[in-house]
Amino acid sequence: MEVDDVLQEWTWRQPFDLIHLRQLIGAFTPVEWDLLFAQCYKNLIPGGWIEQIEGDPRIHCSDSSMSPDSSMVQFTQAVFLAGQEWNHPIDTLDTMRTAMEKAGFVDIHEKTYRWPVGPWARDPTLKEAGRLHYHQWTAGMEGWGMYLLTKFGVPRPWTKEEVLVLLAKVRKELQDPHIHMWQYA
Numbered sequence: 001m002e003v004d005d006v007l008q009e010w011t012w013r014q015p016f017d018l019i020h021l022r023q024l025i026g027a028f029t030p031v032e033w034d035l036l037f038a039q040c041y042k043n044l045i046p047g048g049w050i051e052q053i054e055g056d057p058r059i060h061c062s063d064s065s066m067s068p069d070s071s072m073v074q075f076t077q078a079v080f081l082a083g084q085e086w087n088h089p090i091d092t093l094d095t096m097r098t099a100m101e102k103a104g105f106v107d108i109h110e111k112t113y114r115w116p117v118g119p120w121a122r123d124p125t126l127k128e129a130g131r132l133h134y135h136q137w138t139a140g141m142e143g144w145g146m147y148l149l150t151k152f153g154v155p156r157p158w159t160k161e162e163v164l165v166l167l168a169k170v171r172k173e174l175q176d177p178h179i180h181m182w183q184y185a
Helices: 030-042 071-086 092-103 124-152 160-174
Strands: 016-022 044-053 114-116 181-184
Touching: 016 030, 030 044, 030 092, 044 092, 071 124, 071 160, 114 124, 124 160
Parallel strands: 016 044
Antiparallel strands: 114 181
């Protein structure tokens, strides 16, 4: 494994047979995404593969267990707008196919999954995935939420206290096993 700045000209001597990208939502501007995919295309062997795994930060619910104006929905909508305001959109799941095609990739395959947030699912595998995803949310949401909302919140940057109040409400919703929230991944 080597670490480098993927937005600079790649200097590896041999092309790759696989390039794997994961959880890069919000990392790049749309122009930088185009540059990254162009670099990937240029640095793959003929017939090589690019694999990208991303999640959509927007929360969904397929039943009536979560209110459309819940704290979680408010939070995810707020960070989504903040990402747009910063010009680092977090809609990567919606845009990566087009960006890959623009770079020259063909034969693109997409698989989209519903990823539970919390251990509410009946299926044992999804229940475990949801339990782990719950911990990912509770461990990370304050860091990325605080950054995005206090710097790029819409219509104005939020105060630290405003973010903390909303996150306390989100944590309460995350702990409710009767709320069946999920994300696309």
